[in-house]
Amino acid sequence: MTEEEIKKTVFQLLQRIAPETDPSQLMPEENIREALNIDSYDALQFIVSISEKLNVDIPEEDYGKTSNLKSLLAYLSKKLEG
Amino acid sequence: MIKFQMPSLGADMEAGTLVEWRKQPGELLHRGDIIADVETQKGLIEIEVFDEGTLEKFLVKEGEKVPVGTVLALINDGKAEVSESAVPTEETPKPEIHPIEERPETPQEKTEEGERIKISPLARKIAEENRVDISLLQGTGPEGSIVKKDVEKAISEGVKPIQEAQKKTEETSAKLAAPNVNAMRMAVAAAMSKSNREIPHYYLEKRMDMSKAMDWVKEANKERPIQKRLLPVALLIKAVAKALDEVPDLNATWENGLQRKNEINIGFVVSLRSGGIVVPAILQTDSKSVDEIMENLNDLIPRARAFKLRSSELSQSTFTITSIGEGGADKVFGLIYPPQVGIVGFGEISEQPFADEGMLGIRPVVDVTLAADHRATDGLIGSKFLAALNRHLQNPEEL
Numbered sequence: 157m158t159e160e161e162i163k164k165t166v167f168q169l170l171q172r173i174a175p176e177t178d179p180s181q182l183m184p185e186e187n188i189r190e191a192l193n194i195d196s197y198d199a200l201q202f203i204v205s206i207s208e209k210l211n212v213d214i215p216e217e218d219y220g221k222t223s224n225l226k227s228l229l230a231y232l233s234k235k236l237e238g
Numbered sequence: 239m240i241k242f243q244m245p246s247l248g249a250d251m252e253a254g255t256l257v258e259w260r261k262q263p264g265e266l267l268h269r270g271d272i273i274a275d276v277e278t279q280k281g282l283i284e285i286e287v288f289d290e291g292t293l294e295k296f297l298v299k300e301g302e303k304v305p306v307g308t309v310l311a312l313i314n315d316g317k318a319e320v321s322e323s324a325v326p327t328e329e330t331p332k333p334e335i336h337p338i339e340e341r342p343e344t345p346q347e348k349t350e351e352g353e354r355i356k357i358s359p360l361a362r363k364i365a366e367e368n369r370v371d372i373s374l375l376q377g378t379g380p381e382g383s384i385v386k387k388d389v390e391k392a393i394s395e396g397v398k399p400i401q402e403a404q405k406k407t408e409e410t411s412a413k414l415a416a417p418n419v420n421a422m423r424m425a426v427a428a429a430m431s432k433s434n435r436e437i438p439h440y441y442l443e444k445r446m447d448m449s450k451a452m453d454w455v456k457e458a459n460k461e462r463p464i465q466k467r468l469l470p471v472a473l474l475i476k477a478v479a480k481a482l483d484e485v486p487d488l489n490a491t492w493e494n495g496l497q498r499k500n501e502i503n504i505g506f507v508v509s510l511r512s513g514g515i516v517v518p519a520i521l522q523t524d525s526k527s528v529d530e531i532m533e534n535l536n537d538l539i540p541r542a543r544a545f546k547l548r549s550s551e552l553s554q555s556t557f558t559i560t561s562i563g564e565g566g567a568d569k570v571f572g573l574i575y576p577p578q579v580g581i582v583g584f585g586e587i588s589e590q591p592f593a594d595e596g597m598l599g600i601r602p603v604v605d606v607t608l609a610a611d612h613r614a615t616d617g618l619i620g621s622k623f624l625a626a627l628n629r630h631l632q633n634p635e636e637l
Contacts (some may be wrong), residue, residue, distance in 0.1 A: 196563035
Protein backbone atom coordinates (compact mmCIF):
# COMPACT_ATOMS: atom_id res chain seq x y z
CA MET A 157 0.00 0.00 0.00
CA THR A 158 1.47 3.35 -1.01
CA GLU A 159 1.50 6.36 1.32
CA GLU A 160 -1.02 8.01 -1.01
CA GLU A 161 -3.41 5.07 -0.56
CA ILE A 162 -2.98 5.12 3.21
CA LYS A 163 -3.69 8.85 3.17
CA LYS A 164 -6.85 8.32 1.15
CA THR A 165 -8.08 5.70 3.65
CA VAL A 166 -7.28 7.97 6.59
CA PHE A 167 -9.22 10.83 4.97
CA GLN A 168 -12.20 8.58 4.32
CA LEU A 169 -12.29 7.38 7.91
CA LEU A 170 -11.90 10.90 9.28
CA GLN A 171 -14.68 12.12 7.07
CA ARG A 172 -16.96 9.39 8.35
CA ILE A 173 -16.43 10.66 11.90
CA ALA A 174 -16.53 14.36 11.03
CA PRO A 175 -18.77 14.47 7.96
CA GLU A 176 -18.97 18.24 7.62
CA THR A 177 -15.17 18.68 7.46
CA ASP A 178 -12.64 18.28 4.67
CA PRO A 179 -9.73 16.26 6.09
CA SER A 180 -7.68 16.79 2.91
CA GLN A 181 -7.23 20.39 4.04
CA LEU A 182 -5.31 19.28 7.15
CA MET A 183 -1.78 20.60 7.47
CA PRO A 184 0.84 17.84 8.05
CA GLU A 185 1.64 18.88 11.61
CA GLU A 186 -1.76 20.18 12.62
CA ASN A 187 -3.45 18.40 15.54
CA ILE A 188 -6.12 16.32 13.82
CA ARG A 189 -8.51 16.19 16.76
CA GLU A 190 -8.42 19.92 17.38
CA ALA A 191 -8.68 20.82 13.69
CA LEU A 192 -11.65 18.55 13.02
CA ASN A 193 -13.23 18.96 16.45
CA ILE A 194 -13.11 15.25 17.33
CA ASP A 195 -13.80 14.25 20.95
CA SER A 196 -12.11 11.50 23.01
CA TYR A 197 -14.75 8.94 22.11
CA ASP A 198 -14.57 9.57 18.36
CA ALA A 199 -10.78 9.64 18.51
CA LEU A 200 -10.87 6.08 19.87
CA GLN A 201 -13.36 5.06 17.18
CA PHE A 202 -11.04 6.52 14.53
CA ILE A 203 -8.11 4.43 15.81
CA VAL A 204 -10.33 1.33 15.92
CA SER A 205 -11.50 1.91 12.34
CA ILE A 206 -7.95 2.45 11.03
CA SER A 207 -6.78 -0.66 12.77
CA GLU A 208 -9.62 -2.70 11.26
CA LYS A 209 -9.38 -1.23 7.77
CA LEU A 210 -5.60 -1.55 7.44
CA ASN A 211 -5.37 -4.61 9.62
CA VAL A 212 -2.69 -3.19 11.91
CA ASP A 213 -2.48 -3.39 15.67
CA ILE A 214 -2.17 0.02 17.33
CA PRO A 215 -1.28 -0.42 21.01
CA GLU A 216 -2.44 2.29 23.40
CA GLU A 217 1.09 3.60 24.03
CA ASP A 218 1.27 4.50 20.32
CA TYR A 219 -1.89 6.65 20.33
CA GLY A 220 0.32 9.74 20.64
CA LYS A 221 1.78 8.98 17.21
CA THR A 222 -1.64 9.37 15.63
CA SER A 223 -2.13 13.01 16.60
CA ASN A 224 -1.11 14.65 13.32
CA LEU A 225 -1.07 13.55 9.68
CA LYS A 226 2.70 13.51 9.32
CA SER A 227 3.36 11.21 12.27
CA LEU A 228 0.24 9.12 11.64
CA LEU A 229 1.18 8.38 8.01
CA ALA A 230 4.79 7.64 8.95
CA TYR A 231 3.61 5.33 11.72
CA LEU A 232 1.14 3.44 9.51
CA SER A 233 3.61 3.11 6.63
CA LYS A 234 6.17 1.61 8.96
CA LYS A 235 3.59 -0.77 10.44
CA LEU A 236 2.46 -1.93 7.01
CA GLU A 237 6.03 -2.51 5.81
CA GLY A 238 6.85 -4.61 8.86
CA MET B 239 -56.41 -3.22 31.77
CA ILE B 240 -53.37 -0.95 31.66
CA LYS B 241 -53.40 2.55 30.23
CA PHE B 242 -50.38 3.17 28.08
CA GLN B 243 -49.53 6.87 28.17
CA MET B 244 -47.42 9.31 26.20
CA PRO B 245 -44.21 9.20 28.24
CA SER B 246 -42.22 12.23 29.33
CA LEU B 247 -38.79 11.98 27.78
CA GLY B 248 -37.34 14.81 29.81
CA ALA B 249 -38.24 17.95 31.68
CA ASP B 250 -38.45 19.88 28.43
CA MET B 251 -41.03 17.66 26.73
CA GLU B 252 -44.65 18.77 26.80
CA ALA B 253 -46.08 16.83 23.86
CA GLY B 254 -45.16 14.28 21.26
CA THR B 255 -46.44 13.20 17.86
CA LEU B 256 -47.33 9.55 17.47
CA VAL B 257 -45.69 8.80 14.13
CA GLU B 258 -46.13 5.08 13.79
CA TRP B 259 -47.58 2.17 15.75
CA ARG B 260 -45.12 -0.72 15.70
CA LYS B 261 -47.56 -3.24 17.19
CA GLN B 262 -51.11 -4.10 16.24
CA PRO B 263 -54.13 -4.83 18.44
CA GLY B 264 -54.13 -8.45 19.50
CA GLU B 265 -50.36 -8.71 19.64
CA LEU B 266 -48.73 -9.98 22.80
CA LEU B 267 -46.47 -7.36 24.41
CA HIS B 268 -43.45 -8.01 26.56
CA ARG B 269 -41.63 -5.62 28.82
CA GLY B 270 -39.12 -3.68 26.68
CA ASP B 271 -40.94 -4.19 23.36
CA ILE B 272 -41.04 -1.16 21.12
CA ILE B 273 -44.66 -0.25 20.65
CA ALA B 274 -44.46 3.03 18.74
CA ASP B 275 -42.30 5.78 17.28
CA VAL B 276 -42.87 9.22 18.72
CA GLU B 277 -41.49 12.43 17.33
CA THR B 278 -40.13 14.91 19.87
CA GLN B 279 -37.78 17.84 19.75
CA LYS B 280 -35.03 15.29 20.24
CA GLY B 281 -35.87 13.34 17.13
CA LEU B 282 -37.85 10.19 16.52
CA ILE B 283 -37.78 8.08 19.65
CA GLU B 284 -38.67 4.41 19.95
CA ILE B 285 -41.17 4.02 22.77
CA GLU B 286 -41.00 0.88 24.91
CA VAL B 287 -43.70 -0.76 27.00
CA PHE B 288 -43.12 -1.63 30.62
CA ASP B 289 -45.95 -4.09 31.05
CA GLU B 290 -46.87 -7.55 29.87
CA GLY B 291 -50.19 -8.06 28.16
CA THR B 292 -52.11 -8.02 24.93
CA LEU B 293 -52.47 -4.80 22.98
CA GLU B 294 -56.20 -4.13 23.27
CA LYS B 295 -56.78 -1.00 21.24
CA PHE B 296 -55.33 2.30 20.11
CA LEU B 297 -56.80 5.52 21.47
CA VAL B 298 -54.56 7.85 19.47
CA LYS B 299 -54.09 7.68 15.73
CA GLU B 300 -50.84 7.93 13.86
CA GLY B 301 -50.05 11.56 13.15
CA GLU B 302 -51.72 12.96 16.25
CA LYS B 303 -49.77 15.28 18.52
CA VAL B 304 -50.80 14.82 22.14
CA PRO B 305 -49.63 16.11 25.54
CA VAL B 306 -47.46 14.00 27.86
CA GLY B 307 -49.67 11.70 29.91
CA THR B 308 -52.34 11.21 27.23
CA VAL B 309 -53.52 7.59 27.10
CA LEU B 310 -52.29 6.23 23.77
CA ALA B 311 -53.51 2.65 23.99
CA LEU B 312 -54.99 0.05 26.29
CA ILE B 313 -53.07 -3.07 27.20
CA ASN B 314 -54.99 -6.05 28.50
CA ASP B 315 -53.12 -7.60 31.38
CA GLY B 316 -55.93 -9.97 32.28
CA LYS B 317 -57.42 -7.70 34.92
CA ALA B 318 -60.87 -6.44 34.05
CA GLU B 319 -60.74 -3.11 35.82
CA VAL B 320 -59.40 0.03 34.23
CA SER B 321 -58.04 2.03 37.11
CA GLU B 322 -59.34 5.45 36.08
CA SER B 323 -62.45 6.76 34.41
CA ALA B 324 -60.46 9.10 32.22
CA VAL B 325 -60.56 6.47 29.50
CA PRO B 326 -63.49 7.03 27.14
CA THR B 327 -66.30 4.70 28.08
CA GLU B 328 -68.28 4.94 24.87
CA GLU B 329 -67.63 2.50 22.09
CA THR B 330 -64.38 3.57 20.51
CA PRO B 331 -64.22 2.73 16.84
CA LYS B 332 -62.64 -0.60 16.07
CA PRO B 333 -58.91 -0.27 15.74
CA GLU B 334 -57.98 0.49 12.20
CA ILE B 335 -55.62 -2.02 10.76
CA HIS B 336 -54.50 0.31 8.00
CA PRO B 337 -55.12 3.72 9.45
CA ILE B 338 -52.60 5.42 7.21
CA GLU B 339 -54.48 4.66 4.01
CA GLU B 340 -57.65 6.22 5.29
CA ARG B 341 -56.18 9.63 5.88
CA PRO B 342 -56.06 12.21 3.14
CA GLU B 343 -52.66 12.37 1.60
CA THR B 344 -50.60 15.26 2.82
CA PRO B 345 -49.06 17.19 -0.04
CA GLN B 346 -45.39 16.38 -0.11
CA GLU B 347 -43.07 19.26 -0.46
CA LYS B 348 -40.31 18.89 -2.93
CA THR B 349 -37.26 17.62 -1.14
CA GLU B 350 -34.38 19.90 -1.71
CA GLU B 351 -30.83 19.18 -0.80
CA GLY B 352 -30.24 19.37 2.93
CA GLU B 353 -33.92 19.40 3.67
CA ARG B 354 -35.03 16.80 6.12
CA ILE B 355 -36.90 13.76 4.85
CA LYS B 356 -39.46 12.63 7.38
CA ILE B 357 -39.30 8.87 7.80
CA SER B 358 -39.98 6.54 10.66
CA PRO B 359 -37.06 4.50 12.06
CA LEU B 360 -38.68 1.23 10.98
CA ALA B 361 -39.22 2.51 7.45
CA ARG B 362 -35.64 3.72 7.28
CA LYS B 363 -34.33 0.38 8.45
CA ILE B 364 -36.27 -1.45 5.75
CA ALA B 365 -35.20 1.11 3.14
CA GLU B 366 -31.56 0.75 4.11
CA GLU B 367 -31.71 -3.03 4.05
CA ASN B 368 -33.25 -2.98 0.58
CA ARG B 369 -31.19 -0.05 -0.64
CA VAL B 370 -34.23 1.99 -1.51
CA ASP B 371 -33.54 5.66 -2.21
CA ILE B 372 -35.94 7.31 0.21
CA SER B 373 -35.57 10.69 -1.46
CA LEU B 374 -37.68 9.27 -4.32
CA LEU B 375 -40.54 8.12 -2.11
CA GLN B 376 -43.85 9.81 -1.41
CA GLY B 377 -44.70 9.61 2.26
CA THR B 378 -48.28 8.88 3.24
CA GLY B 379 -47.77 9.05 7.00
CA PRO B 380 -48.38 12.04 9.24
CA GLU B 381 -47.16 15.32 7.74
CA GLY B 382 -46.04 13.45 4.66
CA SER B 383 -43.58 11.29 6.52
CA ILE B 384 -42.48 8.03 4.95
CA VAL B 385 -43.76 4.98 6.83
CA LYS B 386 -43.16 1.25 6.51
CA LYS B 387 -45.92 0.76 3.94
CA ASP B 388 -44.46 3.36 1.58
CA VAL B 389 -41.12 1.60 1.55
CA GLU B 390 -42.71 -1.83 1.09
CA LYS B 391 -44.81 -0.47 -1.76
CA ALA B 392 -41.69 0.98 -3.36
CA ILE B 393 -39.90 -2.36 -3.05
CA SER B 394 -42.82 -4.26 -4.58
CA GLU B 395 -43.05 -1.75 -7.43
CA GLY B 396 -39.32 -1.94 -7.97
CA VAL B 397 -38.40 1.66 -7.36
CA LYS B 398 -34.88 2.02 -8.56
CA PRO B 399 -32.33 1.43 -5.88
CA ILE B 400 -29.74 3.92 -4.78
CA GLN B 401 -27.55 4.81 -7.73
CA GLU B 402 -26.71 8.30 -8.84
CA ALA B 403 -28.55 9.70 -5.91
CA GLN B 404 -26.40 7.64 -3.61
CA LYS B 405 -23.81 10.23 -2.79
CA LYS B 406 -26.37 12.86 -1.97
CA THR B 407 -28.34 10.39 0.13
CA GLU B 408 -25.28 9.38 2.08
CA GLU B 409 -24.46 12.99 2.73
CA THR B 410 -27.90 13.73 4.03
CA SER B 411 -28.60 10.42 5.74
CA ALA B 412 -27.01 11.52 9.00
CA LYS B 413 -29.43 14.42 9.14
CA LEU B 414 -32.56 12.47 8.31
CA ALA B 415 -33.52 11.40 11.78
CA ALA B 416 -32.29 14.61 13.30
CA PRO B 417 -34.69 17.20 14.53
CA ASN B 418 -33.71 20.51 13.01
CA VAL B 419 -30.94 22.32 14.82
CA ASN B 420 -33.31 25.01 16.02
CA ALA B 421 -35.70 22.51 17.67
CA MET B 422 -32.76 20.91 19.46
CA ARG B 423 -31.53 24.35 20.61
CA MET B 424 -35.00 25.19 21.90
CA ALA B 425 -35.23 21.87 23.78
CA VAL B 426 -31.90 22.50 25.52
CA ALA B 427 -32.92 26.12 26.16
CA ALA B 428 -36.21 25.08 27.77
CA ALA B 429 -34.64 22.47 30.06
CA MET B 430 -31.74 24.67 31.12
CA SER B 431 -33.93 27.75 31.70
CA LYS B 432 -36.19 25.67 33.90
CA SER B 433 -33.15 24.38 35.77
CA ASN B 434 -31.70 27.83 36.31
CA ARG B 435 -35.06 29.33 37.23
CA GLU B 436 -36.23 26.69 39.67
CA ILE B 437 -33.21 24.95 41.14
CA PRO B 438 -31.07 26.70 43.74
CA HIS B 439 -27.71 25.17 42.82
CA TYR B 440 -24.76 24.87 45.14
CA TYR B 441 -21.32 23.99 43.84
CA LEU B 442 -18.44 21.97 45.25
CA GLU B 443 -15.13 21.09 43.70
CA LYS B 444 -12.36 18.61 44.43
CA ARG B 445 -9.10 17.81 42.68
CA MET B 446 -8.54 14.06 42.47
CA ASP B 447 -5.34 12.12 41.88
CA MET B 448 -5.84 9.92 38.82
CA SER B 449 -2.48 8.11 38.78
CA LYS B 450 -3.83 4.81 40.10
CA ALA B 451 -6.91 4.99 37.93
CA MET B 452 -4.93 5.80 34.77
CA ASP B 453 -2.41 3.01 35.51
CA TRP B 454 -5.29 0.61 35.95
CA VAL B 455 -6.85 1.62 32.62
CA LYS B 456 -3.46 1.33 30.90
CA GLU B 457 -2.87 -2.16 32.26
CA ALA B 458 -6.41 -3.23 31.46
CA ASN B 459 -6.06 -2.02 27.87
CA LYS B 460 -2.86 -3.98 27.28
CA GLU B 461 -4.85 -7.20 27.50
CA ARG B 462 -7.75 -5.98 25.38
CA PRO B 463 -8.18 -6.02 21.62
CA ILE B 464 -8.54 -2.52 20.26
CA GLN B 465 -12.33 -2.75 19.98
CA LYS B 466 -12.66 -3.53 23.67
CA ARG B 467 -10.30 -0.92 25.06
CA LEU B 468 -11.55 1.30 27.84
CA LEU B 469 -11.71 5.05 28.01
CA PRO B 470 -10.98 6.53 31.46
CA VAL B 471 -14.51 7.91 31.50
CA ALA B 472 -15.94 4.37 31.87
CA LEU B 473 -14.05 4.07 35.16
CA LEU B 474 -15.24 7.54 36.24
CA ILE B 475 -18.85 6.56 35.56
CA LYS B 476 -18.50 3.40 37.61
CA ALA B 477 -16.91 5.33 40.49
CA VAL B 478 -19.77 7.83 40.44
CA ALA B 479 -22.32 4.98 40.58
CA LYS B 480 -20.54 3.53 43.63
CA ALA B 481 -20.42 6.91 45.34
CA LEU B 482 -24.14 7.44 44.66
CA ASP B 483 -24.81 4.10 46.27
CA GLU B 484 -23.22 5.47 49.43
CA VAL B 485 -24.92 8.87 49.20
CA PRO B 486 -28.40 8.00 47.92
CA ASP B 487 -29.84 11.48 48.53
CA LEU B 488 -28.11 12.61 45.34
CA ASN B 489 -29.59 9.77 43.29
CA ALA B 490 -33.03 11.27 43.50
CA THR B 491 -35.51 13.72 42.09
CA TRP B 492 -37.12 16.80 43.66
CA GLU B 493 -40.86 16.49 43.11
CA ASN B 494 -42.84 17.69 46.13
CA GLY B 495 -39.88 16.77 48.27
CA LEU B 496 -36.91 14.49 47.85
CA GLN B 497 -37.71 11.20 46.11
CA ARG B 498 -34.86 8.73 46.27
CA LYS B 499 -34.62 6.40 43.29
CA ASN B 500 -34.15 2.67 43.63
CA GLU B 501 -32.10 2.28 40.48
CA ILE B 502 -28.93 4.16 39.67
CA ASN B 503 -29.25 5.14 36.02
CA ILE B 504 -26.54 7.60 35.11
CA GLY B 505 -27.24 10.00 32.27
CA PHE B 506 -24.16 10.75 30.20
CA VAL B 507 -24.00 14.03 28.29
CA VAL B 508 -23.26 13.43 24.59
CA SER B 509 -22.60 16.53 22.54
CA LEU B 510 -23.64 16.63 18.91
CA ARG B 511 -21.46 17.93 16.12
CA SER B 512 -24.31 20.05 14.83
CA GLY B 513 -24.79 21.63 18.26
CA GLY B 514 -26.95 20.62 21.17
CA ILE B 515 -26.70 17.72 23.58
CA VAL B 516 -28.44 14.41 24.18
CA VAL B 517 -28.28 12.67 27.55
CA PRO B 518 -28.89 8.91 27.27
CA ALA B 519 -28.96 6.85 30.47
CA ILE B 520 -26.72 3.92 31.30
CA LEU B 521 -29.39 1.80 32.96
CA GLN B 522 -28.49 0.24 36.32
CA THR B 523 -25.00 1.63 36.17
CA ASP B 524 -24.10 0.33 39.63
CA SER B 525 -24.66 -3.29 38.67
CA LYS B 526 -22.46 -3.07 35.56
CA SER B 527 -18.74 -3.73 35.35
CA VAL B 528 -16.39 -1.13 33.88
CA ASP B 529 -16.24 -3.23 30.68
CA GLU B 530 -20.02 -3.37 30.49
CA ILE B 531 -20.22 0.40 30.95
CA MET B 532 -17.75 0.86 28.10
CA GLU B 533 -19.80 -1.49 25.90
CA ASN B 534 -22.88 0.49 26.84
CA LEU B 535 -21.15 3.73 25.78
CA ASN B 536 -20.06 2.15 22.51
CA ASP B 537 -23.70 1.36 21.86
CA LEU B 538 -25.26 4.57 23.21
CA ILE B 539 -23.01 7.32 21.88
CA PRO B 540 -23.38 6.49 18.16
CA ARG B 541 -27.14 5.97 18.61
CA ALA B 542 -27.47 9.24 20.51
CA ARG B 543 -25.68 11.03 17.69
CA ALA B 544 -27.91 9.35 15.10
CA PHE B 545 -31.04 10.14 17.16
CA LYS B 546 -31.86 6.46 17.54
CA LEU B 547 -32.51 6.20 21.25
CA ARG B 548 -35.23 4.35 23.10
CA SER B 549 -37.65 6.00 25.48
CA SER B 550 -36.19 4.34 28.58
CA GLU B 551 -32.75 5.67 27.73
CA LEU B 552 -34.06 9.23 27.62
CA SER B 553 -36.47 9.20 30.52
CA GLN B 554 -34.94 7.01 33.23
CA SER B 555 -31.76 8.76 34.25
CA THR B 556 -31.47 9.57 37.93
CA PHE B 557 -28.22 11.55 37.91
CA THR B 558 -26.04 13.15 35.23
CA ILE B 559 -22.35 13.15 34.36
CA THR B 560 -20.75 15.61 31.99
CA SER B 561 -17.16 14.94 31.00
CA ILE B 562 -14.98 17.32 29.00
CA GLY B 563 -12.49 14.70 27.84
CA GLU B 564 -9.01 15.08 26.44
CA GLY B 565 -7.87 18.45 25.20
CA GLY B 566 -10.69 20.46 26.75
CA ALA B 567 -11.35 22.73 29.71
CA ASP B 568 -9.97 22.00 33.19
CA LYS B 569 -13.32 22.32 34.95
CA VAL B 570 -16.98 22.19 34.08
CA PHE B 571 -19.80 23.44 36.33
CA GLY B 572 -23.03 21.80 35.23
CA LEU B 573 -26.66 22.79 35.35
CA ILE B 574 -28.87 20.12 36.89
CA TYR B 575 -31.30 18.37 34.55
CA PRO B 576 -34.67 18.67 36.32
CA PRO B 577 -36.14 16.92 38.24
CA GLN B 578 -32.77 15.38 39.17
CA VAL B 579 -30.87 16.86 42.09
CA GLY B 580 -27.24 16.65 41.04
CA ILE B 581 -24.73 16.68 38.19
CA VAL B 582 -21.04 15.84 38.30
CA GLY B 583 -18.58 17.52 35.95
CA PHE B 584 -15.19 16.07 35.03
CA GLY B 585 -12.64 18.39 33.47
CA GLU B 586 -9.77 17.20 31.32
CA ILE B 587 -7.42 14.72 33.01
CA SER B 588 -4.06 16.52 32.93
CA GLU B 589 -0.66 16.36 34.59
CA GLN B 590 -0.36 18.79 37.48
CA PRO B 591 1.85 19.29 40.54
CA PHE B 592 0.20 17.32 43.32
CA ALA B 593 1.24 17.02 46.95
CA ASP B 594 0.76 13.70 48.71
CA GLU B 595 2.17 12.61 52.09
CA GLY B 596 4.61 15.49 52.20
CA MET B 597 5.93 14.87 48.69
CA LEU B 598 5.30 17.00 45.64
CA GLY B 599 5.05 15.16 42.35
CA ILE B 600 3.65 15.53 38.84
CA ARG B 601 0.54 13.39 38.52
CA PRO B 602 -2.48 13.03 36.27
CA VAL B 603 -5.31 14.76 38.10
CA VAL B 604 -8.91 15.65 37.37
CA ASP B 605 -10.90 18.55 38.76
CA VAL B 606 -14.30 17.23 39.70
CA THR B 607 -17.26 19.51 40.36
CA LEU B 608 -20.64 18.74 41.82
CA ALA B 609 -23.65 20.96 41.28
CA ALA B 610 -26.50 19.94 43.56
CA ASP B 611 -30.00 21.12 44.40
CA HIS B 612 -29.94 22.95 47.73
CA ARG B 613 -33.62 22.21 48.29
CA ALA B 614 -32.77 18.51 48.31
CA THR B 615 -29.38 18.35 50.03
CA ASP B 616 -26.80 20.50 51.78
CA GLY B 617 -23.10 20.94 51.21
CA LEU B 618 -22.26 18.27 53.76
CA ILE B 619 -23.96 15.61 51.63
CA GLY B 620 -22.31 16.92 48.48
CA SER B 621 -18.94 16.91 50.14
CA LYS B 622 -19.46 13.38 51.38
CA PHE B 623 -20.24 12.33 47.83
CA LEU B 624 -17.04 13.85 46.39
CA ALA B 625 -14.99 12.23 49.16
CA ALA B 626 -16.55 8.84 48.38
CA LEU B 627 -15.91 9.32 44.65
CA ASN B 628 -12.28 10.17 45.35
CA ARG B 629 -11.87 7.11 47.55
CA HIS B 630 -13.21 4.84 44.80
CA LEU B 631 -10.87 6.35 42.24
CA GLN B 632 -7.92 5.56 44.52
CA ASN B 633 -8.95 1.88 44.51
CA PRO B 634 -9.69 1.24 40.83
CA GLU B 635 -9.16 -2.52 41.13
CA GLU B 636 -12.19 -2.69 43.41
CA LEU B 637 -14.43 -1.01 40.88
